[in-house]
Amino acid sequence: MAIATTTCGAGFTNALTTLAEAKAARIPLVLVTGTHPAAARPFDLNQSGMLDALGVCYLTASPSSALSDAHIAAELAAFLREPVVVQIPFDIQDSPLIDGGDTPKNIHLMETATSAHGASSAQHQRPLHNDGDTALDTPSATVEDVARLLLGARRPLIVAGRGVHLSGTADIVRSIGDSVGALFMHSAMARHVVDSPWELGTVGGFAHSWQHELARQADVVLVLGASLNAFQCRGGNMFGHDATIVHILDEPHPASLPASIRMFSDLEDILPVLRDLVAPDRLPARDSRDSSSWRAQLGSLDAHRPERIVESATCADGRLDPRACLQLLDQLLPQRRSVCTDGGHFLGWVPKFLDVPGPANQVIVGTAIQSIGMGLGSLVGVAAARPEDYCVLVAGDGGGMMGLADLGSAIASLNRGAIVFMNDAAYGAELHQYSQAGLDTSSMVIEDCDFAALGEAFSATGFTIRTEEDFALLRDYFAALSAEPQPGERAVAVIDFKISRSVVADFVKEVLAKK
Ligand SMILES: Cc1ncc(C[n+]2csc(CCOP(=O)(O)OP(=O)(O)O)c2C)c(N)n1
Ligand SMILES: [Mg+2]
DSSP: OEEEEEOTTHHHHTTHHHHHHHHHHTOOEEEEEEEOOSSOOTTOOOHHHHHHHHTOEEEEOOTTTHHHHHHHHHHHHHHHTSEEEEEEEGGGTTSOOOTTOOOHHHHHHHHHHHHHTTOOTTGGGOOOOOOOOSTTOOSSOOHHHHHHHHHHOSSEEEEEOHHHHHHTOHHHHHHHHHHHTOEEEEOGGGTTOSOOTTEEEEOGGGSOHHHHHHHTTOSEEEEESOOOOTTTTTTTTSSOTTOEEEEEESSOOOOSSOOSEEEEOOHHHHHHHHHHHHOTTTSOOOOTTSTTSHHHHHOOSGGGSOSOSOOOSBOTTSSBOHHHHHHHHHHHSOSSEEEEEOOSGGGGGHHHHSOOSSGGGEEEOSTTTTOOSOHHHHHHHHHHHOTTSEEEEEEEHHHHHHTGGGHHHHHHHOSEEEEEEEEOSBOHHHHHHHHHTTOOOGGGBOOOOOHHHHHHHTTOEEEEEOSGGGHHHHHHHHHTSOSSOOTTOOEEEEEEEEBOSSSOOHHHHHHHHHO
16 A cells, blocks of 8 residues: 655645546555645635545544554555545644554444445455446346356456456456357456456457457457446447446446446455356356357457557657657566556557556556656656556656656666656647647647656666667666666666657547547
């Protein structure tokens, strides 16, 4: 769990965007911050009002409650998977703790917050039910209905989200899929969670076109522990329009796609039951060797993977193709890696071309509230959480400049890692959308910033990569780097890829096509 601290007032307001993102993205963290004394001064801010507006839980500590407040904040953050703030009025900050103080206030807060989120201590006994928020939801589906649908499917697809990772049910999901001959996909936040040769890739906007085409052939799609948000549904276009969607997740969450069946259950409760219902020894399940099965028809997924997606690393304007840059990094970075991303147009390619080993190694920051600029700060957290990994941030030049105050901390916190700027000298996401609308985009063009020099100023090794020939600089650097970390080793690279604006990401094209 992340624990952060800021000073009261302006230090606290600097954390508001991050708190809003953590709340929307369901990231557990505790922020310990100062606040004003009971009698506020003219320059004090209404911090509690701001937290109320963001819907973020908070506790205001007193000498008698501070100890239990700290424990409860951490428990609450972990249980609800969201940020919790502990405010300490500065006039009591040097008061001694009073033991055995007033815990009842805090327990009440926990109950209130818990029931507000629809969870309860009897969570494991919760009956299966449908949320009924879409017209297609059936009134009383059971796990047997789900099993019947899967067994009757000709081309079943199972989509596993972060809920599968957090509940530790990936192996059960794989055996369900293997019993019915399914393909697997994962959400962007649950990279490779199901370890299978039949794993097709990331669901939603990060799917390559060949993966998307196969996913659209599925006749039954079982979505587990993923919210089915607009990104995952690719604006409603991810699956075939006549596919039957079955959606199981642990608690109600706004979904962007109607489901034939939508159930709320802890996955660790329902999935073993489903696995037994579709197991080959219990029912005549579809054998994956059966020549009519989808897997048999496909032969293997590798047979469908195009050999080359990017033809040339250099675009017509002489700048680099961003996809080729990420492909190069994918080949060069040590395998044991964690990759964190800022937001922007460039993000459309990162999960597509730069792979990571598993769900704990992919951190996509900012998308829950569509914010940029949090990448460098987040890298500090990734480096702290995964000190053995080669830790990477991929950011745009706009988001990079916005978060620049954190560049020094990010470099200092890394043992081995790279900060990669996909530098198109523009607020690309804005520029592509507004230029299509015929608007003046001059304010969206930004000076080509020299990130390598900035990195060198903070004692990293800086690389400016303008041409395909410059790729050799990176090849040499990574060839000299050991695959595994060495004791006391520090190797931090700041890589500035000068990329072209001529390659437009699918998600922008799809949004524009809809307008
Ligand atoms: C805090 C914040 N300010 C502004 C925006 C609007 N916005 C979204 S993408 C983007 C451009 C990002 O530019 P850059 O980091 O260079 O990435 P690119 O889109 O060029 O790949 C902007 C300004 C936002 N999402 N968040
Ligand atoms: Mg940019």
